[in-house]
Amino acid sequence: MKPSPSPSPRPAGRRPDKGRPDRRGGKVAPDPTRDIAFDIIEGVIVHRRMLDTSLDHSVAARTAEPRDRAAGHRLAATVLRHMGTANEVLSPFLKREPPEPVRVVLLIGVAQLLFLDTPAHAAVATSVALARRRGLVPFAGLVNAVLRRVAAGGTQALEGLDQARLDVPPWLWQSWGKLARPIARALGHEPPLDLTIRPDAEAPPGGEVMPGGSVRFAAGAVKVVDLPGFAEGAFWVQDMAASLPARLLAAQPGERVADLCAAPGGKTAQLAFTGAEVFAIEREGRRIERLRANLARLGLSGVKVIHEDAAQWRPDAPLDAILLDAPCSATGTIRRHPDAMWIKRPRDITTMTEGQDRLLAASRDMLRPGGRVVYAVCSLQPEEGEQRALAAAAMGLVPDPFTPEELAFLPQARTPEGWLRTHPGMLADHGGMDGFFAARFRRA
Numbered sequence: 001m002k003p004s005p006s007p008s009p010r011p012a013g014r015r016p017d018k019g020r021p022d023r024r025g026g027k028v029a030p031d032p033t034r035d036i037a038f039d040i041i042e043g044v045i046v047h048r049r050m051l052d053t054s055l056d057h058s059v060a061a062r063t064a065e066p067r068d069r070a071a072g073h074r075l076a077a078t079v080l081r082h083m084g085t086a087n088e089v090l091s092p093f094l095k096r097e098p099p100e101p102v103r104v105v106l107l108i109g110v111a112q113l114l115f116l117d118t119p120a121h122a123a124v125a126t127s128v129a130l131a132r133r134r135g136l137v138p139f140a141g142l143v144n145a146v147l148r149r150v151a152a153g154g155t156q157a158l159e160g161l162d163q164a165r166l167d168v169p170p171w172l173w174q175s176w177g178k179l180a181r182p183i184a185r186a187l188g189h190e191p192p193l194d195l196t197i198r199p200d201a202e203a204p205p206g207g208e209v210m211p212g213g214s215v216r217f218a219a220g221a222v223k224v225v226d227l228p229g230f231a232e233g234a235f236w237v238q239d240m241a242a243s244l245p246a247r248l249l250a251a252q253p254g255e256r257v258a259d260l261c262a263a264p265g266g267k268t269a270q271l272a273f274t275g276a277e278v279f280a281i282e283r284e285g286r287r288i289e290r291l292r293a294n295l296a297r298l299g300l301s302g303v304k305v306i307h308e309d310a311a312q313w314r315p316d317a318p319l320d321a322i323l324l325d326a327p328c329s330a331t332g333t334i335r336r337h338p339d340a341m342w343i344k345r346p347r348d349i350t351t352m353t354e355g356q357d358r359l360l361a362a363s364r365d366m367l368r369p370g371g372r373v374v375y376a377v378c379s380l381q382p383e384e385g386e387q388r389a390l391a392a393a394a395m396g397l398v399p400d401p402f403t404p405e406e407l408a409f410l411p412q413a414r415t416p417e418g419w420l421r422t423h424p425g426m427l428a429d430h431g432g433m434d435g436f437f438a439a440r441f442r443r444a
């Protein structure tokens with residue numbers, strides 16, 4: 001399996017740096033890509049920081065070229081996607097547990113040998129150099145010996161391994177029940193790029209039109225800012241599954257509609273293009289800026305952006321409809337954020353469900369009688385999806401299941417209760433989709 005291109009050890013067109021002496025006085029060539037990958041993986045598995053936060057903390061990333069940052073990010077994501085398998089491959093060669101930083105170097109080496117196109121000699125040599133740059137000189141011999149042995153065995157090392165199972169923490173695997181294997185298989189791949197096209201615009205050429213209307217490009221095939229129509233706001237990036245909750249709310253022109261957790265605004269934009277009067281509520285100041293910028297690019301100046309906690313905010317008159325895209329564990333987006341698998345804990349889910357119930361109760365109180373709310377989460381966890389639908393009903397919200405006609409374009413996503421459940425293994429031959437749960441209720 002080779003999901004992403006090889007990171008370039010030294011980008012073309014850059015003058016090679018002179019390097020700095022290692023602890024033995026020899027010169028070590030700079031290699032920002034692998035330094036950044038090291039910082040990210042150490043940040044995730046040792047300090048339990050999210051990938052993006054680890055990248056922000058990376059000293060190597062501060063002075064790196066954008067291209068090296070991107071390559072380091074991609075290499076780190078590949079390690080995190082295949083970490084269980086890589087550790088399994090390493091285990092016969094390690095008589096005792098190496099220090100964490102040494103394991104990080106070994107993981108970077110194995111990912112290049114088994115999951116990327118890096119030539120074996122380069123994967124081994126750059127890992128030994130990385131160990132030296134990181135002050136792990138006493139372990140350079142171990143890194144060299146282990147990776148040479150992995151390289152000698154090649155991809156045969158993967159035969160007989162249950163990679164899908166190894167690459168998912170056991171508590172998550174169990175929580176996904178029968179869906180665990182198809183989900184886990186899909187997590188090994190970089191996700192494609194999906195666009196939602198504004199109703200009056202043309203899609204950029206070359207994409208695949210997906211059920212529901214999203215336009216899809218293969219991972220890494222295009223740069224979104226270079227696509228024709230980007231500057232004019234003809235489309236925005238949104239996974240096909242993420243486009244479904246707003247679509248299923250079916251806001252009508254002139255309706256008063258709130259998007260309670262709005263930033264960065266993909267669903268706000270969908271609601272605004274229906275002609276509804278849209279209130280976009282967002283609690284985080286920095287995310288509000290992003291929301292405003294995204295709406296401005298799309299020319300959606302009529303949206304009322306409100307910086308407030310949606311659990312406290314109340315409209316001046318009852319609403320016709322609400323989209324509650326609640327904050328959640330985001331396990332449905334692990335394809336994009338493989339770090340989340342190794343950072344989240346079961347107790348994080350419980351913490352989220354309390355906030356989800358508060359927002360559901362607030363939604364109920366904002367609606368006019370008969371008004372509707374679509375509750376959605378980008379989570380694969382039943383506690384945040386199916387179990388919250390039961391909680392909503394217990395709060396007096398009346399279930400209003402999605403009909404087979406409403407989901408005729410993706411019938412496999414309709415549950416027996418009439419809710420929406422997507423997961424990364426759905427439409428796997430076409431690149432899959434994020435995991436989402438959505439359910440609709442009415443105020444009595």
Ligand SMILES: C[S@@+](CC[C@H](N)C(=O)[O-])C[C@H]1O[C@@H](n2cnc3c(N)ncnc32)[C@H](O)[C@@H]1O
Nearest residue numbers: 261262263264265266267282283284309310325
């Ligand atoms: C899942 S994201 C929403 C994604 C967004 N709906 C979209 O489609 O682009 C959740 C957002 O809700 C915001 N949020 C979380 N709790 C909130 C609250 N109590 N009130 C308002 N916004 C909240 C977070 O800051 C975050 O921006």
